[in-house]
Amino acid sequence: MRIPPKITQALAVILLGAATLITVITLVLIIAFVLKRGVPEISWEFLSTKPREMGKAGGILPTLLGTVLLPLLAILIALPMGVGTAVYLTEYTRENRVTRIIRFGTDCLAGIPSIIFGLFGYIFFVTILGMGWSMISGGLTLAIMILPTIIRTSEEAIRSVPQAYREVSCSLAATSWETVYKVVLPNALPGIMTGVVLGIGRSIGETAAVIFTAGSSLMMPSSLNDSVRTMSVHFYLLAREGISDEKAYATAAVLVFAVLLVNLAAYWMMNRFIAKRSR
Amino acid sequence: MSNPFVSQTPRMTIRNLDLFYGTFQALKQVNLLVQINRITALIGPSGCGKSTLLRCLNRMNDLIPGVRVTGDVLLDSQSIYGSDMDVCRLRKRVGMVFQRPNPFPLSVRDNVAFGLRVAGITRKNQLQEVVERSLRAAWLWEQLKDRLDSPALSLPMDQQQRLCVARLLAVEPEVILMDEPCSALDPISTGKIEDLMLELREQYTIVIVTHNMQQAARISDLSGCMLLGDMIEFGPTGNIFTNPADKRTQDYISGRYG
Numbered sequence: 001m002r003i004p005p006k007i008t009q010a011l012a013v014i015l016l017g018a019a020t021l022i023t024v025i026t027l028v029l030i031i032a033f034v035l036k037r038g039v040p041e042i043s044w045e046f047l048s049t050k051p052r053e054m055g056k057a058g059g060i061l062p063t064l065l066g067t068v069l070l071p072l073l074a075i076l077i078a079l080p081m082g083v084g085t086a087v088y089l090t091e092y093t094r095e096n097r098v099t100r101i102i103r104f105g106t107d108c109l110a111g112i113p114s115i116i117f118g119l120f121g122y123i124f125f126v127t128i129l130g131m132g133w134s135m136i137s138g139g140l141t142l143a144i145m146i147l148p149t150i151i152r153t154s155e156e157a158i159r160s161v162p163q164a165y166r167e168v169s170c171s172l173a174a175t176s177w178e179t180v181y182k183v184v185l186p187n188a189l190p191g192i193m194t195g196v197v198l199g200i201g202r203s204i205g206e207t208a209a210v211i212f213t214a215g216s217s218l219m220m221p222s223s224l225n226d227s228v229r230t231m232s233v234h235f236y237l238l239a240r241e242g243i244s245d246e247k248a249y250a251t252a253a254v255l256v257f258a259v260l261l262v263n264l265a266a267y268w269m270m271n272r273f274i275a276k277r278s279r
Numbered sequence: 280m281s282n283p284f285v286s287q288t289p290r291m292t293i294r295n296l297d298l299f300y301g302t303f304q305a306l307k308q309v310n311l312l313v314q315i316n317r318i319t320a321l322i323g324p325s326g327c328g329k330s331t332l333l334r335c336l337n338r339m340n341d342l343i344p345g346v347r348v349t350g351d352v353l354l355d356s357q358s359i360y361g362s363d364m365d366v367c368r369l370r371k372r373v374g375m376v377f378q379r380p381n382p383f384p385l386s387v388r389d390n391v392a393f394g395l396r397v398a399g400i401t402r403k404n405q406l407q408e409v410v411e412r413s414l415r416a417a418w419l420w421e422q423l424k425d426r427l428d429s430p431a432l433s434l435p436m437d438q439q440q441r442l443c444v445a446r447l448l449a450v451e452p453e454v455i456l457m458d459e460p461c462s463a464l465d466p467i468s469t470g471k472i473e474d475l476m477l478e479l480r481e482q483y484t485i486v487i488v489t490h491n492m493q494q495a496a497r498i499s500d501l502s503g504c505m506l507l508g509d510m511i512e513f514g515p516t517g518n519i520f521t522n523p524a525d526k527r528t529q530d531y532i533s534g535r536y537g
Contacts, residue, residue: 094344164381168443171339172394172450173371182397183383 031256038253041246047254051218055234056244060251062220066135066228067258069221070214071203073139074146075196081143082150083185083192089151090158091180103155110148117145118209126213133227138214145209146199153198157191158184190270197266204259207236231255290315290454290484291336291373296350298331298340305331307508308350313454318476318485320499320516322492324531327505329488333456336486337373338366354454371398374452378459380439382431382446387414387423390431390442394450409449417445418475437468441475448479455479457487461494473498492532496520504528 049059085102093099121141131137161184169179185192207230215227216237229237231251238248291313298306305328313319313336321329331340338359340346352359359369371394382390391410400406410427414420419441423434431442440460447455457476461469469491476485476498489495495502496516503513504525512519512528523529 162381164377164379165383167339167342168377168381168383168446169393169397170342171337171370171375171377172397172446173367174394174397175367178397182393187384 034249034252034256037246038249038251038256041250042253046250050220051234051247054241054243055218055238055247057247060231060234060247060254062218063229063231063234063251064254065221066214066233067204067231067255070135070138070142070210070228070230071200073135073224074142074203075200077139077143078147078150078199079196082147082195083154085147085151086154086158087180087185090155091176091184106148106151110152114145114206115208115212117141118212120144121209121213132225133213133215133217134225135214135221135228136224138210138228139224141209141213142203142206145206146202149198149202150192150195153195154188154192157188157194160191161187189273193266193270197263200262200266201259204230204255204262205232206230207232211236231258288315289313290355291486292351292353292356293332293335294351294353296332296335296348296352298328298335299347300343301345305508306335309505309508309510311503311510311513313484313486314501315484316480316482317500318480318487318498320495320502321486321488321505322490322495322502322531323505325490326507328508329503329505330458332505333458333486333488334375336454336456337370337375339370339375341366371450372452373454373456374447374450375456375458376440376443376447376460379463380436380443382434382439382442384430384432386428387431387434387442388427391446391449393446398450413445413449414442416448416479417441418471419445435468437464437471440464440468440472444472444475444479452483454484454486457485459488459490462490469494492520504531506531 046059047064048061050061051063052058089099089102118141121137121144125131125137125140126133165183165187166179169183170176174182210230210233214230216229216233217227218229219226221228231254235248235251235255238244238251289312291311293309293311293313296306296309297304309328309332311319311332321332323329334340335348335352336359340348348360354369354372358364359373383393385393388410391413392406395406395409400409411420411424414423419438422438423442431439434442440463444455461472464472473494476487479485487495487499499516501514502516502519503510504519504523504527505511506527512523512525514524518524519528520532523532
C-alpha cells in the first residue's frame with residue numbers, strides 16, 4: 001500500500017526537525033552544564049596566577065599560555081605546508097595515480113587516532129631528535145595531526161575557485177605562480193580559513209598527543225624547548241587524578257570560551273579581509 | 280581567393296593547423312590570415328571548432344589536458360608554438376575577451392590594474408593613468424570615474440564586459456580575441472560592444488567568434504565559416520554573406536545548420 005505523499009511529507013518534516021532539535025539540545029545541554037559548574041569558579045585571580053598544589057589551588061595562567069602557544073605553533077607549521085601541498089596537488093599536477101595515492105594517504109591520516117600521532121611524536125621528536133618534552137615537539141606533532149584537515153579543506157577551497165578566473169589571469173600574461181598568488185589563493189581564503197579553524201579547534205582540544213610530546217609541566221614556559229601544559233591536559237589531569245573538580249570545571253569553562261573566541265576572531269578576520277578586497 | 284584585404288601583411292598566419300583533444304580531431308588543416316586593423320569573424324555551427332581555433336591563437340588550449348597541436352601559427356612571422364616563444368609574452372600581445380563577463384571579485388580599479396600589477400608596475404600615478412586611459416578606451420570612464428573603488432561584480436552585465444575589455448586594453452595587446460563576447464548580453468548592450476569594437480579596430484586587430492550572423496555581417500571585414508573542424512570558406516564578409524562560394528556556407532547562413 002502506498003502512503004499518501006502528504007503524510008510522507010509531514011513525516012519527513014517531523015523526523016528531520018526532531019533530528020535537528022535533538023542535536024541542538026544536546027550541544028546546549030553540554031555547554032550549559034560545563035558553564036554552570038565552571039563559571040562561578042572563574043575569577044581574575046584564577047586567570048592570572050600560577051596553579052598551586054598541582055592545581056588544587058591557584059589559577060591556570062601557564063596552561064592558558066600553553067593553550068594559546070601550542071596550537072599557534074602547530075598552525076604556523078601546518079598552514080604553509082598544507083596549503084603548499086594543496087596548491088601543488090590542484091594547480092601543478094594533473095589528476096593521476098600519484099595524486100590519487102597522496103589524496104588517499106591524507107584521508108587515511110585524517111582518520112588515525114591522535115594517540116598514534118602522540119606516540120610517533122614521542123618516539124621521533126622527543127627521543128630520536130632529542131627535543132625532549134617541549135613546545136616544539138608538541139607543536140610539530142599537532143601540526144602533523146592537523147595537516148590532513150588543512151590539506152583537504154584547502155584543496156576543496158582551491159577547486160571551488162572558478163576556472164574562469166584562472167583563464168583570465170593567464171590571458172593577462174600572468175604565470176601560474178602569479179595566478180595562484182594573486183587570484184586563486186585570495187579567492188580560496190575563506191575556505192582555507194575553515195580548515196584553520198578546524199585545525200586550531202582540534203589542537204586546543206587535544207590531550208593524548210600533547211601529554212606524550214609537550215609533557216605536562218605547570219611552569220611558565222620561557223622558550224620553545226620548555227615543556228608546557230594546555231588547558232585540555234590540565235582539565236584531564238585535574239579530573240583524572242581527582243585533584244579538584246571545581247578547578248577542572250572552571251578550566252573547562254575557560255576552554256569553551258577560548259574556542260568560541262578563536263572562532264569569532266577567525267570569522268571577524270575573514271569578513272574584514274573579504275570586505276577590504278571587494279570594496 | 281582574390282580580395283583587397285589579403286594584399287596587406289597579415290598580423291597572424293595560421294598554417295595547416297590540426298588540433299586533437301585526445302583522439303578526437305577538432306581542427307583539420309586550418310589555414311587563415313588575420314589582417315592588421317581588421318575584424319575577422321569566425322562563424323559556424325556549435326562544435327565546429329571556431330572557439331578552439333580562437334584559443335589556439337594565444338595558446339589558451341595549453342591549459343586543457345590532452346590537447347595536441349600540429350601545424351603552425353605565426354604572429355608577425357614568428358611561430359607562437361616555437362620553443363623560443365614565451366607564452367606569457369604571447370598572451371600579452373594576443374589578449375582575450377571571454378563569453379561571459381568575468382571580472383575578478385575586486386574593485387573596478389583593481390580589475391583594470393591587474394595586468395599591470397602582474398607585470399610588476401606598482402607606481403600609483405602610473406596605474407591611475409593607465410586605469411583612466413583604458414576605461415576611456417572602453418567607454419566606461421564617464422560612468423565609472425566616481426566609482427573606481429566599487430566592486431566590479433555590482434556593475435550591469437554590459438559594463439562588466441566592457442570592463443573586461445578595459446582590463447585587457449591596459450596591457451596594450453596587439454590582437455584582441457573575442458569569444459562570443461555578446462552572448463550574455465541584451466541587444467542594446469550588444470550594440471554598445473559592437474560600436475566599441477568598430478572603434479578599437481582603428482588600433483587593434485580583432486578576431487571574433489560569434490553565433491550571431493547579423494553581428495558578423497555588421498561588424499566584420501573578413502569572415503571564415505567553419506564546419507566540423509574544417510575552414511570551408513574564408514573571405515571578405517560581403518562575399519561570404521551575399522555570394523558564398525561553398526554550398527555548405529550558404530546552407531549555414533540561411534539557417535539550414537545549427
